[in-house]
């Protein structure tokens with residue numbers, strides 16, 4: 001039986017770290033994508049609330065069907081990313097009542 005050298009131990013732990021990094025990558029990419037979506041959404045929301053230099057409000061599209069989300073709906077709940085129809089459908093699918 002051979003005792004690993006310090007170099008081998010370090011190599012081994014570096015390799016383990018790298019392997020962990022790679023397996024971690026997928027979830028990190030997902031996290032980043034989620035973050036990007038949140039930022040993009042926040043920007044959209046900001047544009048929807050504040051007119052641009054031409055005085056125009058951005059039009060928000062439903063994440064699900066791509067139809068325009070009314071400003072009334074955005075004011076009700078700023079997190080809304082779907083139109084009333086899609087949200088109702090989702091709530092029904094998840095069994096929410098209200």
Ligand SMILES: [Zn+2]
Pocket residue numbers: 062063064065066067082083084085086087
């Ligand atoms: Zn929709």
